[in-house]
Each structure stands twice: as C-alpha cells, then as structure tokens.
Amino acid sequence: MAKVEFRPTLKSMNVANDKVKIVLEIPKDKIVNNLGSLAMLEGGKITASFRPETIPYTIPYDKTNNTPTIRYEESTDGEWEVIKEEQTNLMGEDDIEKRNFIVELDVVDEFIKTVQLDYPGEINPDDVLNRLAQGSSIDEIAADYEMFADDVEEELNRARSYYAPYAAAWDEKRNREA
Template sequence: MTLEFNATVRDKGLGNDDKKKILLEVPISELKGKVEELTQLTNKAVTIQIIPQYYRYTVPFDKSTNAPTQEYVVNNDGTINFVKKEQTQLEVDDQGNIDIENRPFEVTKDIVDEFIRAARSLEFPGNINPRSVLIRLEDGEPAEDVAEDYEMSAITMLNELEKAREYYAPYAAAWDKKRNEVIFLEKEPETDDSDASEEASEDISSRVNNESQTEENLSEVESDAHEEIPGIDEEADGDLLGQSDPYGNEPPEDDGEEDPY
C-alpha cells in the first residue's frame, strides 16, 4: 500500500532523545478516500519521502547595475544554454569582496515536471531518464517496477529524479516565461557512420565493377568485328570470277581444252 498526498511541514514536536515528532498539516481534500488506508498504518513503521512543492535556486546579480551576471536560457528550438555575462562595473569593498549578491528564486514542482516531460530532445544528467520515469509513474506504474529497470531501489530512483528536478529548476522557470514560443524537437536516432560509409563504398565498388565489365564486353565485340574471316585469300582480292574459293578449296586444273560455249 502506498499513499501520496500534499502536506505542509509545520514543526517538529517534542519527543525523547531517540525520537522526535513531526507535524504535517494536510488539507481535507488531499485525504479524501485515503483515511481508511492511513488508519491501517497507525502505529506501524512506514517509509516517508518528503518532496518539496517548490524548488529554489539563486542567480548572482551585480548590484552596481542591478543585472544578473548569468542566465539560464531556453531557446525557441528547445536547446538550453547557461550564459555568463561579462562583468564590467564591479565594485570591491574594504574586505576585497566583489559587489555581487545571490538573489533567490523559486519555481513550482508542477512547472519543473512539465518542462521535463516536454523536453524530448534534451540529454538528462544522472543515472535515469527523468522524462521516462515521470511518465511511467503518472501512468500508475509502481515505483519499484520502474526502478528495477535501472537496477536500483525505488528510493534511489526517486532521489535521482529529485536531482534532475533541482538541476532543471532554473531552466524550467525560464521556459515557463516563453513556453508558447518553444518547440522541442524529437531526438534524432543515432546512425552508425561507419556502416553508412561501408555501404557507400560497396555501392561505388559495385558500379566500378559493372562499368569495367561493360567496357570489357564492348572491347570483345569490337575485336570480333575486326577479326578476319578465316579461309579468305587476301591476294585474290578483285578475283570477280571466283576462281579462288573463299572456303580454301583449290581451283580446278586447266586441261587445255577450250570451252565450246
């Protein structure tokens, strides 16, 4: 049995040296249909994972210009960049500290998850694919089954997911400001260049062989056309009376008698 609901951590209560009480404030709407299951877990050991509903990050600002010295950028084609700006008007105090302050920002978990699900073409850090994990969990697949594919425990997988959320929090905030302008492209499948080169080489080799064979056949035809007909005596050229047999037979001997006709 697994229960999930949104709550607010109010305070830690009193307890003995080994244990402390934690007070969670839960909206009634979050407990709808879960009270009976929660009652069954009373006085039983459970594992609780607290996931924040907001992710905080900081951006350094140059106080002399009131401008950020770095930015998290999501381009219209879905690519992301971390841009550091050149600092030109820096003041240094007596202790040698540059006039820079880190200003806190935050973005909701829902926006971060939306960004991760939408970012189909990005390479995610860590040992899991956060987008795949989010989709499978939202489809109702047990965390244990999803984690098994990564050869890790469910808790380890969820911790990896949290690392991805923290990493992408500032990018998700930047994306949320212009989400209608950003189009994430599908990741192109990887191709093996060596195989493609091999196929191209084989194709070229095949064409060369075919051309060589064609030329050889044409040469044989031309050679046959110029070959002399066997049995013809070239010295008898112009013998229109056919006394020289084109098949190599000797002409009949003259017996000295005149032809009466």
C-alpha cells in the same frame, strides 16, 4: 494494506519525552476521499518519507545594476538555453551576489516531461517520471537502468536540481503568455 499518499504542509514538530510529535496539515478537500484509509492506519505503525515540494536554485546577480548574469531563455527554435552576460567576465567576485530562489517540484517535473533537453546524467529523467506516473516501481525502473533504486532516485533529484532554473523561467514565460 491501505496506502495513502498526500502532500501536506509540515505544520509543527515537538520533541518531548524521547518522542517526536509531527503535525501535518492538508486542506480537507485534498484528502477527503482517503479519510477512511487514513483512519485505518491511525494508531498503527506506518512508513513515512518526507521530501520537499520545492527545489532551490541560485542565480548570480550583478550588484551594480541588479541584473542576473545568467538567464534561462527559450531560443527561436524552441530549445531552452543558458545565456551568460559577457561583461561579467571582467567583474570581480565582489561585484556578483548569488541569490536563492525556489521552484515547485511539480513545475520542474512538468518541464522535464514537456521540454526536450539532453540531461548529462545517467538516466533519462523524462522516462523515469513518465514510468513512475504510469505505475512502475522505482525498483523496476532501476533494474532497466542497471542501477540501484536509491541511485535512480538520487539521479532523478540531481536532474530536478539541474532543470530547476530552466523550469522556473519556463513557468514564468507560460504564465506571462496565459
């Protein structure tokens, strides 16, 4: 049975005659080695799952001076921490606006595998990501955590959301230093 994995862009969706036509687009060089396997699947029934390749996060900003009230920074001992601006405690909610940002899923996963942080959840996201990369199934990993596979995936996604602003700051720092 052929299995083909790739990361396309969802180009369009069309609903007509009780059917949904989904058009995915990917650069040819990213899938050229899988074209034969993909052709074997054409016209047959397949299983597809979609997940976003970006993770959204929110940062509160001080409206008066247009600066974030929370920053994610690496300390002198190499640990990543949240820095909260103290003067914002005196500000009212009207003085703060939440701004939405996104970070690439790959950046967050790389951050999780590179930087040691204590995640307050039920799994070790670094362990889960490394085992998935080594070919372990989510079912095997879930059994080791004594959880259901769906719960492990949900917890991994919570960890990714938790780390998203850290990962964005980390990525920005390493790009500045490159």
